[in-house]
Amino acid sequence: MIEAIRKLVDEHGRMPVPAASLKPDQDLYAAGLTSFATVQLMLAIEEHFDIEFPERMLNRRSFASLSAIAACFNEIEPARLAS
Amino acid sequence: MIAFANRAAEVAAVAAQHADALDREARFPHETLRALKDARLLSILIPEEFGGESASLADVAEICSLIGQNCASSAMMYAMHNIKVSSLVSHGRDSNWHCDFMQRICEEQLLLASATTEGGIGGDLRNSICAVEIDGDNFKLGKDATVISYGAHADAILVTARRAPDAPSSDQVMAVVLKDQCKLNRTTGWDTLGMRGTCSEGFRLDAEAPAAQILPKPFAEIAAQSMLATSHLLWSAVWFGVANNALARAQNFVRAQAKGRPNVTPPGALRVAEAASMLQLMRANTLDGLRRFARAQADSDELTSVGFAVAMNNIKVGASRLAGEIINHAMLVCGILGYKNDTPFSIGRHMRDVLSAPIMISNDRIFGNMSNLLLIHRLDPHLAS
Structure with a gap:
C-alpha cells in the first residue's frame, strides 16, 4: 500500500526529493509538498484506487505523511466495499 | 477597562483629522500610531497571561472597520500589525523568547x-x-x-x-x-x-x-493556520469600513437633495439602495468568516481543511469586489461633488484606496489556487453551517 502511494507521490507530488527517500511517517509538507500538489496527488489516488475522499478528510493531517494517506485509504476502503 | 469600541473611536477621530494630509504627502500615519499606543490597542489580541487583553479577532476587525471609515491607510496598518500578532499568539506559545516578546509588545506597545x-x-x-x-x-x-x-x-x-x-x-x-x-x-x-x-x-x-x-513552527503551518485567515478577515473589515463611509457620504448627498426638493425622490437614491444591499452582503460575508474562524480555533482539522481555506479566500475576493462596486455607486450618486477632493461628499480617496483590494494578493492568484482546491472540495449543501 505504502509503495503504491509512494509511486503516486513521485508521479504527482511534485516533490523536490524522490519519494523513495521518504520514511512512512516523514512530514510530506516539510519535505516540500505544496497545497497545489496535494490536490493533484489526491485526485491521482482517487483515480488509481477508485475511491473518493470524503470532505472530512480534506485537511492537512490526512496528507501529512505516506502512512497518514494509507490510514485514510484503510478507513475509506472497507466502507466502500460494504456499500 | 474601557470598551474597545470607545478606545477605537478616539483613534478613528485622530485618523480622520490627518487622513487627507497623509494621502497627499504619502506619509506614515504617525498620529494614528500614537493614538493606538495611547489607547493600548496594539496588544489587545495577546492573551491576558502575557499582559494583553485576550481580545477576539472579531474585536480587532471591528476596530479595523471603525478606523477604516476615516483612514484606510491607518486601518490597514492596524490590520497588518494584528495579523503578525496573531501569528505570535497562535504559534509562539511554545517558545520562551516569543512569550517574552509578547510581554514586551504589551508593555512597550511595539508595532510589528x-x-x-x-x-x-x-x-x-x-x-x-x-x-x-x-x-x-x-x-x-x-x-x-x-x-x-x-x-x-x-x-x-x-x-x-x-x-x-x-x-x-x-x-x-x-x-x-x-x-x-x-x-x-x-x-x-x-x-x-x-x-x-x-x-x-x-x-x-x-x-x-x-x-x-525563529518561530518554532514551519511557516507553512503559520500561513495556513493563522496568516491566511486573519489577513483576509481583517483586510475585509478595513474595506468594509471604507465602503461604508463612501456610501454614508452618498446617502448624505441624497438626503440633502431630498430635503431641497420635497416629494421628489432624488435620482441617486436608487443607487444608494442598491449599494446598501451590497454593503449588507459584505457585512454578512465578513461576519460569517469571523465566526467560522473562531470555531476553527478549537478544531485543528477544520483549521487546516480545504473547506476552511476556500471559505477564507472567498471572503477576500468577495469583499474586495463588493467594496469596489459600492464605492463606484457612491461616486455616481455624488457626481462632481464626489469627484472633487474637497467636499463633504468626496469619494476619490476611498476609490483610490480600495483599488488596492483586488491586487493585494491578486484576486486572480487566489482564484487560481481555488480552482485547484475546488477539484476536490465539495460545495456545502447546507445553508446553516
Whole structure:
C-alpha cells in the first residue's frame, strides 16, 4: 500500500526529493509538498484506487505523511466495499 | 477597562483629522500610531497571561472597520500589525523568547511589520529565495524584500526565509527581527494611487539575531493556520469600513437633495439602495468568516481543511469586489461633488484606496489556487453551517 502511494507521490507530488527517500511517517509538507500538489496527488489516488475522499478528510493531517494517506485509504476502503 | 469600541473611536477621530494630509504627502500615519499606543490597542489580541487583553479577532476587525471609515491607510496598518500578532499568539506559545516578546509588545506597545514578499518570486509568499544561516546561537539573513509596509517605522519585522541554505523554496520559517538587529536599505519608494500612508516601500534587509527568535513552527503551518485567515478577515473589515463611509457620504448627498426638493425622490437614491444591499452582503460575508474562524480555533482539522481555506479566500475576493462596486455607486450618486477632493461628499480617496483590494494578493492568484482546491472540495449543501 505504502509503495503504491509512494509511486503516486513521485508521479504527482511534485516533490523536490524522490519519494523513495521518504520514511512512512516523514512530514510530506516539510519535505516540500505544496497545497497545489496535494490536490493533484489526491485526485491521482482517487483515480488509481477508485475511491473518493470524503470532505472530512480534506485537511492537512490526512496528507501529512505516506502512512497518514494509507490510514485514510484503510478507513475509506472497507466502507466502500460494504456499500 | 474601557470598551474597545470607545478606545477605537478616539483613534478613528485622530485618523480622520490627518487622513487627507497623509494621502497627499504619502506619509506614515504617525498620529494614528500614537493614538493606538495611547489607547493600548496594539496588544489587545495577546492573551491576558502575557499582559494583553485576550481580545477576539472579531474585536480587532471591528476596530479595523471603525478606523477604516476615516483612514484606510491607518486601518490597514492596524490590520497588518494584528495579523503578525496573531501569528505570535497562535504559534509562539511554545517558545520562551516569543512569550517574552509578547510581554514586551504589551508593555512597550511595539508595532510589528511583515517581510514576506521577495524579489524573484512574485507575490507568492509561500516560497522564499533567501535562507536563514545558523551560526552558533545566532542566525543571519539577507532578503531583497520588495514590500515591507511601514517597514521604516516598525519596532520589529517578521521575516520569512528558507529554513536553511539547502532547503527547498517552500520549506520556510518565520523569524522576528528587532529594529536594532537589522539594517534596512530602501530600494523602492511608495508613490501610489491609493493606500499612500502605508508607506509600503521595498528594502534590502540584512539581519543578525539569536536563533531563538525563529518561530518554532514551519511557516507553512503559520500561513495556513493563522496568516491566511486573519489577513483576509481583517483586510475585509478595513474595506468594509471604507465602503461604508463612501456610501454614508452618498446617502448624505441624497438626503440633502431630498430635503431641497420635497416629494421628489432624488435620482441617486436608487443607487444608494442598491449599494446598501451590497454593503449588507459584505457585512454578512465578513461576519460569517469571523465566526467560522473562531470555531476553527478549537478544531485543528477544520483549521487546516480545504473547506476552511476556500471559505477564507472567498471572503477576500468577495469583499474586495463588493467594496469596489459600492464605492463606484457612491461616486455616481455624488457626481462632481464626489469627484472633487474637497467636499463633504468626496469619494476619490476611498476609490483610490480600495483599488488596492483586488491586487493585494491578486484576486486572480487566489482564484487560481481555488480552482485547484475546488477539484476536490465539495460545495456545502447546507445553508446553516
